[in-house]
Every structure is written in structure tokens, then in C-alpha cells.
Amino acid sequence: xxxxRQAKSSKGKVKTSRAKSMRGKASRKIPQRDALDDLVDAAxxxxxxxxxxxxxxAVKANLKVTLALAxxxxxxxxxxxxxxxxxxxx
Amino acid sequence: MDTAWAHASExxxxxxxxxxxxSAVVRAALARIAADDPVLNAFTAxxxxxxxxxxxxxxAARLEGRALGPLVGVPFAVKNLFDIAGLPTLAxxxxxxxxxxxxxxxxxxxxxxxxxxVLVGALNMGEYAYDFTGENVHYGPSRNPHDVARMTxxxxxxxxGAVAGGLVPLALGSxxxxxxxxxxxxxxxFGLKPTYGRLSRARTFSFVxxxxxxxxxxxxxxxxxxxxxxxxxxxxxxxVCAQRPAEPxxxxxxxxxxxxxxxxxxxxFRTGAFPEAQTALARVAxxxxxxxxxxxxxxxxxxAAAYVITAAEGGALHLxxxxxxxxxxxxxxxxxxxxxxxxxAAHVAKAQKFRRWYREQVLAxxxxxxAVLAPATPCTAPSIGQQTFVLDGVELPVRANLGIYTQPxxxxxxxVVAVPVPLAPLPIGVQIIAAPWREDVALRIAYALEKLGVVxxxxxxxxxxx
Numbered sequence: 001x002x003x004x005r006q007a008k009s010s011k012g013k014v015k016t017s018r019a020k021s022m023r024g025k026a027s028r029k030i031p032q033r034d035a036l037d038d039l040v041d042a043a044x045x046x047x048x049x050x051x052x053x054x055x056x057x058a059v060k061a062n063l064k065v066t067l068a069l070a071x072x073x074x075x076x077x078x079x080x081x082x083x084x085x086x087x088x089x090x
Numbered sequence: 091m092d093t094a095w096a097h098a099s100e101x102x103x104x105x106x107x108x109x110x111x112x113s114a115v116v117r118a119a120l121a122r123i124a125a126d127d128p129v130l131n132a133f134t135a136x137x138x139x140x141x142x143x144x145x146x147x148x149x150a151a152r153l154e155g156r157a158l159g160p161l162v163g164v165p166f167a168v169k170n171l172f173d174i175a176g177l178p179t180l181a182x183x184x185x186x187x188x189x190x191x192x193x194x195x196x197x198x199x200x201x202x203x204x205x206x207x208v209l210v211g212a213l214n215m216g217e218y219a220y221d222f223t224g225e226n227v228h229y230g231p232s233r234n235p236h237d238v239a240r241m242t243x244x245x246x247x248x249x250x251g252a253v254a255g256g257l258v259p260l261a262l263g264s265x266x267x268x269x270x271x272x273x274x275x276x277x278x279x280f281g282l283k284p285t286y287g288r289l290s291r292a293r294t295f296s297f298v299x300x301x302x303x304x305x306x307x308x309x310x311x312x313x314x315x316x317x318x319x320x321x322x323x324x325x326x327x328x329x330v331c332a333q334r335p336a337e338p339x340x341x342x343x344x345x346x347x348x349x350x351x352x353x354x355x356x357x358x359f360r361t362g363a364f365p366e367a368q369t370a371l372a373r374v375a376x377x378x379x380x381x382x383x384x385x386x387x388x389x390x391x392x393x394a395a396a397y398v399i400t401a402a403e404g405g406a407l408h409l410x411x412x413x414x415x416x417x418x419x420x421x422x423x424x425x426x427x428x429x430x431x432x433x434x435a436a437h438v439a440k441a442q443k444f445r446r447w448y449r450e451q452v453l454a455x456x457x458x459x460x461a462v463l464a465p466a467t468p469c470t471a472p473s474i475g476q477q478t479f480v481l482d483g484v485e486l487p488v489r490a491n492l493g494i495y496t497q498p499x500x501x502x503x504x505x506v507v508a509v510p511v512p513l514a515p516l517p518i519g520v521q522i523i524a525a526p527w528r529e530d531v532a533l534r535i536a537y538a539l540e541k542l543g544v545v546x547x548x549x550x551x552x553x554x555x556x
Binding site: 039040043044047048049050051052055058059060061062063065066067069070072073074076078082083084085086 | 300388390391393394395397398401409412413416421424425426428429430431432433436437439440441442443444445446447449490502
């Protein structure tokens with residue numbers, strides 16, 4: 001059973017009930033495939049990963065979260081000659 | 091003496107001056123593990139024969155008048171990603187049961203034993219360390235000694251439970267994004283995540299090589315310092331281990347926080363916390379008479395970049411096992427690792443460039459302050475099985491978000507001491523963050539807070555479950 005705890009929101013609102021009702025509506029529809037489904041399928045083939053159908057939803061959800069987080073910094077302005085953090089020493 | 095709740099320093103003093111023997115201390119620890127671990131589920135192996143043999147050797151050495159180390163007779167245990175000679179290194183997985191037994195102990199195990207400590211067992215953890223909960227589908231969840239229906243936090247869950255539950259006074263854990271500091275917070279004990287590269291990771295099972303740290307969990311600051319000093323020093327077997335001489339901190343603790351400039355982390359670190367996390371931070375800040383806030387710039391992006399690097403490196407590390415043994419992973423870990431293997435390389439490369447930029451911004455702050463205070467976790471221990479919580483109005487998975495305050499700090503390898511604030515009914519931790527290689531600063535502040543009585547590892551009064 002899923003349980004939740006809530007911290008006091010700075011905006012005084014909690015989005016869970018709306019999110020849940022949206023999930024409920026979505027679950028009654030046939031899920032639409034999108035570009036991320038295609039990416040998961042293509043990447044799995046390219047990487048020789050045998051994904052069972054039941055796993056794909058969670059893999060996609062994780063990939064979606066990760067890409068959304070990446071969007072926070074991929075366009076962060078850095079000069080072309082910015083060095084990455086790890087430094088190889090010969 | 092009550093070795094169930096004695097500090098490592100007290101045990102070592104008692105063994106050293108003959109008030110008790112190493113054998114008696116180790117037998118008592120093994121008896122506690124046998125009695126309480128069926129409830130706490132902190133251990134995956136108890137090393138009775140090895141531990142008793144080592145204890146007998148210590149007692150013989152004492153009778154012969156040989157020098158004894160500063161941790162003499164102190165029982166300790168290690169997260170089961172540390173190599174222990176004769177055991178396969180599980181790293182919390184089912185798959186690794188098929189590995190050959192380790193030939194040698196991890197460097198840090200050997201160093202602690204060289205200083206007189208006695209290894210008594212291997213500890214439960216989240217699978218392959220990709221976890222903040224302490225839950226494990228193969229070995230069962232580590233249980234919080236303050237309420238066994240609640241999480242220990244992870245991924246060093248057994249390390250938190252074993253120390254907070256009085257089974258051992260010292261445990262080792264690893265911390266890639268918060269895996270020492272999160273269980274220290276939820277279990278109400280002290281944890282030290284040293285500077286990246288300070289302590290050797292040789293012969294530990296990696297997770298994210300560019301972010302992995304190792305360190306101790308204890309019930310006092312003095313014990314953190316004792317263990318940390320015993321483990322310091324260059325190790326050629328870990329390419330990340332810095333070529334720095336040991337810089338002992340034990341003799342510096344009594345300097346306390348006098349003269350140190352301390353500020354509270356603002357901005358990102360002031361959002362999302364439950365009231366208990368804010369209360370704990372306020373108590374620590376008030377005790378230190380700290381009012382100033384300092385903004386750690388772009389911490390939200392830093393956390394995001396740490397998340398992406400973790401997913402990508404984790405996915406890369408386990409790609410072969412995901413191809414051949416995907417069904418043998420914890421599903422919650424497997425699906426994250428598979429997604430990690432699919433992340434575009436461009437995002438990972440940018441994350442590593444952002445990491446250097448962010449490091450430079452944060453290091454500049456240490457010209458103004460010596461230490462920064464921040465929550466360790468957004469809340470006290472959630473219930474075992476709890477999937478989500480709500481932070482600032484957004485429902486989020488517990489597993490990935492208990493470390494929102496720890497990730498932006500380990501991302502650039504800063505040393506941190508997590509100190510326990512004994513709130514009722516459950517404790518919660520506060521991070522004391524210092525500049526690279528200044529573990530002494532964080533430990534001095536922790537020691538001062540402990541002497542003031544503001545932070546303390548409380549003996550669990552409720553174990554439940556029985």
C-alpha cells in the first residue's frame with residue numbers, strides 16, 4: 001500500500017489529490033506512445049537489453065525524471081573550454 | 091561496563107587498562123547481534139570465529155605488555171560492499187553471491203584492525219548502493235532501532251541500524267550521494283563523509299567511481315575522530331586516494347567552534363524540509379549562535395547533475411549484469427539502472443563540466459565562512475514501504491529524494507559531519523559542511539555541539555516489533 005507524508009508547502013497547496021485524479025483518468029485510457037517509448041525500445045535494442053514489457057513503464061518513468069533533471073543544467077552557459085571535473089593524469 | 095552503549099573510546103580505554111578484556115567485549119557484541127539482529131536485520135554475516143580469534147590475540151598481546159592501538163578491543167562491522175577475506179562481497183545484491191570470496195580485507199578494514207579494532211560482521215545495505223531507504227528485496231529491510239517499523243535510511247542501512255541499536259559502536263559505510271549521512275540522520279547517530287579522495291576505497295564494490303566516498307558511523311564525535319584518524323593515509327591501490335599525509339583530528343577536537351565562522355545554507359536548502367528538519371537546524375544554529383545565511387549557488391542544478399552522473403555511471407557499471415541477469419536485481423534498482431544506461435552522453439559530459447564550475451563557486455564561499463549548516467534529510471524516518479512523500483507540494487518518491495540536501499554537497503566532495511538532534515519521537519540529523527580537507531573544522535563543531543548537549547545519540551527506548 002502506498003503511503004504519503006506531506007511537508008508544509010511554501011505555497012500552502014498540495015498537488016497530490018489533483019495528480020492522483022489525473023492518474024486515475026489516465027489509467028482508464030489506452031496509454032499513448034510517445035518519443036520516450038521509442039527511445040526506450042531503441043536503446044534497449046541497441047544495448048542488447050531484454051526488457052520485459054512489465055518493466056518498460058518504470059524504465060520510461062525513470063528516464064523521464066532523469067532527462068527532466070538534465071534539462072536543469074544542459075543549457076547552463078559554460079564556455080567551450082570549460083574543463084570537466086574529473087582530470088586524468090598521465 | 092555496559093558495552094552495548096559504550097563509546098569506542100571508552101571500550102578501548104577499558105581494554106587497554108585491563109578493566110575488561112577484548113574477548114569479553116567481543117563476546118558481548120556477538121551475543122547482542124544474536125539476540126537483536128533478528129529484529130533489526132542490520133547484519134548479513136557475523137564473523138564469530140574470526141572475531142574471537144582476533145580478540146584472544148589482543149588479550150595475549152596485552153598480557154605480554156605489547157603496545158595496543160587506540161581502538162583496541164572495539165568491535166566494528168562494515169557495509170557489505172567492503173571486501174572481507176573469505177566472503178563474497180555482496181554489495182546488497184543477490185547476483186554477487188556468485189562472486190568468488192574476497193582474498194583480502196578492504197584497506198580500511200585492515201587499517202582499523204591494525205589499530206586494535208575487531209571486525210565482527212558484514213552489514214545489510216540497499217542493493218548496489220543505489221538507495222536512500224535501507225530497504226532490500228533480497229535480504230529484507232534494515233530496521234530503525236528507534237521504531238522498527240521505520241526505515242534506517244540508506245544505502246548504509248545496516249551501518250545505521252547496527253550502531254544506533256547498540257550492536258556495535260562503530261561501523262563503516264559508503265556515501266555516493268548521501269548514503270552515510272541519510273542513515274546517520276534517520277537513526278540518530280554521527281556520520282562522517284570525508285573529503286573525496288581522503289579515505290581509501292580499495293577493495294570496496296564501487297557504485298559511481300567519480301562520486302564514491304567511504305567513512306565511519308558512530309555514537310560520538312570522539313569515536314568518529316578515532317576511527318577517521320586510524321584510517322587516514324595514502325593508498326596506492328585506490329587511484330582516487332590523495333597523496334596527502336595523515337592529518338590527525340583527535341587532538342584538535344577540544345578547540346571547539348571558537349573562532350570559526352559558520353553560516354546556515356539558504357535558498358535551496360531552506361525549501362522542502364518538514365518542520366522537524368527545520369527545528370533541528372534551528373536548534374543547532376542557536377546553540378552555535380549562528381544567524382547568518384549563505385547561498386550555495388545553483389544547488390538545485392548541482393543535485394540534478396549528481397543525479398544524472400549517478401544514473402549514467404551506475405547504468406554503465408551494471409550493463410553486463412543487466413543484459414544477463416536482469417531478473418536477479420531488485421526491480422526498483424534495476425529499472426533505474428536500465429534508464430541510466432540510456433542517458434545521452436552529452437548530458438553526462440555537461441554534468442561533469444557543470445560540476446567543476448559549481449565547485450569553483452562553492453569554494454569561493456569558504457573565503458567568507460569556515461563551515462555551513464544544512465539539514466541532512468527533509469524528514470525523520472519514513473515508514474518501511476512508504477513510497478512517496480510530499481515536498482513543497484509535490485509528491486515525490488522517497489527512494490530518490492531522501493538525499494536532496496546531501497547530494498549537492500558530496501557532488502563536489504566536501505567533508506561533512508552529520509550530527510544527531512534527539513527530537514521526540516524520532517531523531518534527525520544536521521549537516522556540518524566544511525571546505526575540502528578540513529574535516530577538522532566539521533568535527534570540532536560537532537564536538538562542541540555534543541558538549542553543549544544539543545546533539546546526542548540517544549539510546550532507543552522503543553524497539554517495537556517484538
